[in-house]
Amino acid sequence: MNSQRNARGCPNLRDYGLRSRKLVACAAVVLGFGVTGPASAEDAKTIAATVCVACHSTDGNSVIPMFPKIAGLQEEYIVKQLRDFMSGRRKSDVMAPVVAQLKPEDVAPLAAYFSAQARTPSAPEDKKAVSLGKLIFYDGNEESGLPACVGCHQPLGVGHTIYPRIGGQHAQYVVQQLKNFAAGDRANDANRFMRVTAKRLSEEEMHAVAQYLVGLDAK
Ligand code: HEC
């Protein structure tokens, strides 16, 4: 009898020790957590609650305006951002040491986990700016050739595939990213979509659209 395999075809844990994630996944199956996925989904939740929590909160609804809410971001967008932080294509002194701790196989379950969390909006601080922000979001600005944000980010800023959810995002973070794109400090956008767009926004328009976005509730 092969003592190194148990009834489910997993390597015998006593023989191999609990060193690799594959073994942990097998252990989860044996312990009855199910056959596919749950082990790595559990891993993602643990990483969220121990690492990401410090800045993004466990459910991804950061309460610190300079740290983005990552709850409800598109799954493929999160995967792309984490890979871009890993490769240095998106530069961040804060996220670089974080992703250095992650294993490549952590990326997909973390993206699935945060993507599935509901985004909680915040209240705009400058309510007077909201109506201009809404105009920019839905109509753009013909004079400066600014495209309407809604064309890519969808009504209420819910996003779609490569276009991230921006509705309900912290205003401070949104303004910072728009400035980064305009200056070319953030340059990981496919087809230069955001670098071209952000250059056409005045400072007043950046502020206004961010004030509109922060309170959007897609629920
Ligand atoms: C010490 C604070 C900190 C921790 C811990 C942290 N992050 Fe971040 N994260 C940031 C900051 C700051 C940014 C924005 C970077 C920038 O300026 O472009 C960010 C950006 C992101 C983004 C891109 C968001 C967007 O809207 O484009 C994702 C995705 C992300 N973090 C995921 C994670 C995950 C997953 C973890 C846990 C493994 C984590 N972060 C841990 C601070 C942190």
Ligand code: HEC
């Ligand atoms: C032609 C399509 C397009 C248009 C129009 C557009 N965006 Fe974007 N936007 C994108 C894409 C694609 C990304 C993600 C880039 C990446 O992959 O990192 C993005 C990212 C962003 C981000 C960063 C989100 C985050 O979580 O870090 C902000 C903020 C943003 N857009 C705001 C706007 C605003 C405001 C407008 C309107 C003035 C606008 N966008 C118009 C395509 C577009």
